[in-house]
Amino acid sequence: MSGSGRATRRRVTVPGERPYDVVIGPGARHELGSLTSTVLDGTARAAVVHAPPLAGLAGGLVETLQTAGVAAEAVVVPDGEAAKTAAVAAGVWEELGRLGLTRSDAVVGVGGGAVTDLAGFVAATWTRGVRVVQVPTSVLGMVDAALGGKTGINTGAGKNLVGAFHPPVAVLADTDVLAALPEAEFRAGMAEVVKCGFIADPAVLDLLEADPTGRRDTEELIERAVRVKADAVGADLYDTGVREFLNYGHTLAHAIERVEDFGWRHGEAVAVGLVFAAELAGQAGLLTRAEVDRHARLVAAMGLPTRYTGDWERIQTVMRVDKKARGASLRFVVLDGIGNPRILADPDQAWLDAAWAAVGGGVPA
Numbered sequence: 500m501s502g503s504g505r506a507t508r509r510r511v512t513v514p515g516e517r518p519y520d521v522v523i524g525p526g527a528r529h530e531l532g533s534l535t536s537t538v539l540d541g542t543a544r545a546a547v548v549h550a551p552p553l554a555g556l557a558g559g560l561v562e563t564l565q566t567a568g569v570a571a572e573a574v575v576v577p578d579g580e581a582a583k584t585a586a587v588a589a590g591v592w593e594e595l596g597r598l599g600l601t602r603s604d605a606v607v608g609v610g611g612g613a614v615t616d617l618a619g620f621v622a623a624t625w626t627r628g629v630r631v632v633q634v635p636t637s638v639l640g641m642v643d644a645a646l647g648g649k650t651g652i653n654t655g656a657g658k659n660l661v662g663a664f665h666p667p668v669a670v671l672a673d674t675d676v677l678a679a680l681p682e683a684e685f686r687a688g689m690a691e692v693v694k695c696g697f698i699a700d701p702a703v704l705d706l707l708e709a710d711p712t713g714r715r716d717t718e719e720l721i722e723r724a725v726r727v728k729a730d731a732v733g734a735d736l737y738d739t740g741v742r743e744f745l746n747y748g749h750t751l752a753h754a755i756e757r758v759e760d761f762g763w764r765h766g767e768a769v770a771v772g773l774v775f776a777a778e779l780a781g782q783a784g785l786l787t788r789a790e791v792d793r794h795a796r797l798v799a800a801m802g803l804p805t806r807y808t809g810d811w812e813r814i815q816t817v818m819r820v821d822k823k824a825r826g827a828s829l830r831f832v833v834l835d836g837i838g839n840p841r842i843l844a845d846p847d848q849a850w851l852d853a854a855w856a857a858v859g860g861g862v863p864a
C-alpha cells in the first residue's frame with residue numbers, strides 16, 4: 500500500500516540545514532511506514548498526536564508504524580485551537596514520559612494546523628528535541644502550518660507567543676483526506692493559498708480567479724503555495740528577513756483571533772487581514788486602487804470574509820504584541836506591487852484608520 504501512487508505524487512524539498520520533503524497527493528500518508536528506514540531510522544517508539552475527529556486516520560497510522568516495528572501509541576488532544584495551550588502541551592509531555600520516548604524516538608502530528616503546531620512544539624521541547632513527522636489533514640496544514648518549523652501555542656496575550664523553530668523531518672500531505680474536511684475549513688485554508696499568490700506567485704491569483712472554490716486546481720494550488728513557503732523558510736528559517744513576508748495579512752488577523760478568544764478560523768481572520776493590508780499599501784501609495792480592489796474582490800469570490808467590526812482601540816493594542824513589532828512600533832507586511840512584499844513600519848494613523856474603514860470597522864471621531 501505504501502508504494503501505490505508514489506510515482507504520481509508531487510514532492511517539494513524544503514531547503515535548509517536539514518532539507519525535508521513535502522509529499523503532496525492521494526495516499527501520501529501511506530508513505531509513513533517507509534520513513535522508518537529513512538528519516539525515522541532508529542525510531543523505537545512514536546507518539547501519534549491527534550484530536551478526536553481524526554481518530555480513525557491516526558489509528559491507521561499507529562498500525563502502520565507498529566507494522567514497521569515501532570512501538571507507536573496515539574495521544575489524544577482537544578480539537579482545534581483548544582489544543583494550543585500550555586496545559587495541553589504539559590499533558591502531552593506527561594504522556595511522552597509514560598511512553599518512555601527518548602531522543603532517538605519521534606512524534607507524528609496528525610490533523611489541522613492547530614494540532615500540528617502543538618505536536619511540533621512538544622517535539623521541539625521533549626528532551627530538547629525529537630524528530631517530528633507532520634501529517635496535515637486540512638488545506639491550511641498542507642500549504643502552511645505543517646512545514647517550515649514554526650511550532651507553538653497561544654497565551655492570554657496573543658497568538659503563537661510561545662514556541663520554537665523545529666522543522667519536521669517529513670510532511671505527508673495526503674489529499675485523499677480532504678474529502679472529509681468541512682467546506683468552511685477548506686475555504687479557510689485557501690486564504691493562506693491566496694496570500695502566497697499575492698506575495699510571490701501571481702499564477703495562483705489567476706487560478707483562483709478562474710475557479711474561486713480552489714476545487715478545480717487543488718493539488719496545483721497546494722504545490723504552488725508549498726513552494727512559496729519552502730523558498731521563504733529555506734532562505735530564512737528564523738524569521739529575520741524574507742520569511743516575515745509569509746505574515747502578510749497576519750498582523751490584523753492574529754489580533755482578531757485574540758480579541759475573539761480564538762473563536763475565528765485562522766484563515767478567515769487572514770482573509771480580512773489581507774484586505775486590511777492591501778488598503779494600507781494603497782494609502783501608502785504602494786498599490787494602485789485596482790490592485791487594492793483585486794484583494795477584496797478575490798477574497799469575497801472565494802467565500803471568505805472581507806469585513807470585521809470590533810473595538811479598534813483594542814485591536815490596535817493587541818497588534819502591538821505581534822511578533823513583528825519592535826518596541827513601540829507597529830510593522831506590517833505590505834505589497835509594493837503584486838508579488839513584491841516589503842515591511843511598512845509605523846504607518847500614519849490616518850492610513851491605519853482608512854484600512855480599518857476598508858474592512859468595515861468604524862473609527863471613533
Ligand SMILES: NC(=O)c1ccc[n+]([C@@H]2O[C@H](COP(=O)([O-])OP(=O)(O)OC[C@H]3O[C@@H](n4cnc5c(N)ncnc54)[C@H](O)[C@@H]3O)[C@@H](O)[C@H]2O)c1
Nearest residue numbers: 552579580611612613636637639643644649676679680765
Ligand atoms: N506553524 C505555522 O507556520 C502555521 C501556519 C499557518 C497557520 N498555523 C496555525 O494553524 C492553525 C489553523 O489550522 P487549521 O485551519 O487547519 O485549523 P484547525 O487545526 O483548527 O482545524 C480545523 C478543523 O478541521 C478539522 N479537520 C482537520 N482536518 C480534517 C479532515 N481531514 N477531516 C475532517 N475534519 C478535519 C479539525 O479537527 C478542526 O475541527 C492556527 O492555530 C494557526 O495559527 C500555523
Ligand SMILES: O=C(O)C(=O)C[C@@H](O)[C@H](O)[C@H](O)COP(=O)(O)O
Nearest residue numbers: 643647649658659742745746749822
Ligand atoms: O511560516 C510563517 O512564517 C508564517 O508567517 C505563516 C503564517 O501563515 C502562520 O500563521 C504563522 O504561524 C504565523 O507566524 P507568527 O510568527 O506570526 O506566529
Ligand SMILES: [Zn+2]
Nearest residue numbers: 691749765769
Ligand atoms: Zn497563517
